[in-house]
Amino acid sequence: MDDKTETFERHRRRLFGLAYRMLGTVGDAEDAVQDTWLRWHRADAAKIETPEAWLVTACTRLCIDRLRAARTEREHYTGTWLPEPIIGPLIELEVAPAPDMVPGELADDLSMALLVVMERLSPAERTAWLLREAFDYDYGQLAVALKKTEPACRQLVSRAQKHIAEARPRFAADAGAARALAAKFTAATQAGDVAQIAGLLTEDAMLWSDGGGKAQAALNIIHGADKVARFFGGIAFKQPGDLRRVPCLINRQPGVMTYEADGRPYSAMGFDIRDGVVHTVFIVRNPDKLARVPAL
Incomplete structure (x- = not known):
């Protein structure tokens, strides 16, 4: 060289x-x-x-x-x-x-x-x-x-x-606490427990969902803990039942990758955590943006 x-x-x-x-x-x-x-x-x-x-x-x-x-x-x-x-x-x-x-x-x-x-x-x-x-x-x-x-x-x-x-939040979330919160939130969304989901969100929570017109996703940002919780409650039983959820780091923050039964990436969900609760949920479903994620 x-x-x-x-x-x-x-x-x-x-x-x-x-x-x-x-x-x-x-x-x-x-x-x-x-x-x-x-x-x-x-x-x-x-x-x-x-x-x-x-x-x-x-x-x-x-x-x-x-x-x-x-x-x-x-x-x-x-x-x-x-x-x-x-x-x-x-x-x-x-x-x-x-x-x-x-x-x-x-x-x-x-x-x-x-x-x-x-x-x-x-x-x-x-x-x-x-x-x-x-x-x-x-x-x-x-x-x-x-x-x-x-x-x-x-x-x-x-x-x-x-x-x-x-x-941006004034203080970064503790890594261990953030991982635990991400796991708890993921379990609540998987179960479709609207009340529990809402309890893990700030009142002014937001959901950003990116499907790029190529995968199902909310077209607009969803505002408010109640609306975000009801969104997750609504999709919980519409998603494939054999999805696999794997905790991971998404952009160096605790998150979860979801995979289809054949191992293909289905979605990436990350969180912005403030004061011990979730302020913003980010879901990427656009397959073009998941193309570099290795299959499970």
Whole structure:
């Protein structure tokens, strides 16, 4: 392996982590990383002072272009759009935490809840926030990466921080308690116990369900504990009786994968847990977004 290839491979996982957070799908992230490699391969290494910064900047700009195109497609998406889930140990994403960051908190946050919030940001806001908070870029580096002034970059980060802070819990759920709650919630939904389901939800609970027009799913976000509980009660006995439910990590958060009798993935269900109860349920049923999940 030559020096140029070795340098790129050393940063590949980092670039994928950035691209996935930007684009929300594994395939698009992989394509962005591959395009970054092609640009890197054609570049004159002798003129590049800091390879890592060059690679991150190149990948960032490719992602912004892809994100703008994807936004047009998502406007015509059938039902609610959710990111492609990353299941269990499918891949580990690495980022470098900022010095003032609690290790494993923001830098490792791949949760559906965060990615959904980031969908509300403009491409520039999303990029500025990611590079600043998860990759520890200073505002001078942001200005170069985004081709904007430093004051403009500060405004982008500030706006993004405000949106994200409003939508994210102040404290992360204890991992053990979160797993136990996920298991209890899954059992209640399997049994169709509406009262128990409602008792495990916050009053302002939400359900996001993504079928992409290719699998049965709620077309709109369902709001309120009672309505979410009744939704699960209604589908409990309409689903195939031989589904297998397997606890797992979905985007590094406790969740459950459901499989059909022949082992094909049926759905991925993740949770946003706040104050010991479920605030949001995310269900991905679009088969395109489950295609990378190994059969059981």
